[in-house]
Amino acid sequence: MASLTGSSLALSYRLKPNQASTRMSSLKSISHPLSGKCFPFLRSRPFLHRFQVSCVASPETVRKVCEIVKKQLALPDETAVTAESQFASLGADSLDTVEIVMGLEEEFGISVEEESAQSIVTIHDAANLIEELIQKKAA
Structure with missing residues (x-):
């Protein structure tokens, strides 16, 4: 599941528990293009298996x-x-x-x-x- 909310542009992904433990254990941050925009700070929260996008001004x-x-x-x-x-x-x-x-x-x-x-x-x-x-x- 993905969602965008508010002016801070929060993007959430929900993963199955077994996917999160095997694929997300060492992930610190990634970039993800969204509608032609690139958000360089995409972070996962430990144990919540959720990403959050921070919009960074120039x-x-x-x-x-x-x-x-x-x-x-x-x-x-x-x-x-x-x-x-x-x-x-x-x-x-x-x-x-x-x-x-x-x-x-x-x-x-x-x-x-x-x-x-x-x-x-x-x-x-x-x-x-x-x-x-x-x-x-x-x-």
Whole structure:
């Protein structure tokens, strides 16, 4: 069985118990093309025999998001902002987050729905959402 859910694109495979123990025991990660897209991080969870796909944004998108966040929060140049950085840990409150989303919309020419904006916690979340919205816009 395979399924796609939410903005994080979860892909699940269910295997028979005997297949999982013989074929999956040493598998750590694989790539799997899906509708012309390649998701390089396909991981199995031990004992659950389930795969999960993580959509990974391009380094350029992550870099631009980091720059916008640093600018909106007026962070010093030496402040380390990475894909794993959480807005809250950088000192952003809810108003700052709204301003960051507005800056991202302007920079990338997209429109972020309120529900999607509320799910953004990290730089990586924002970059993934941006790429997803850009793909939808191009389609």
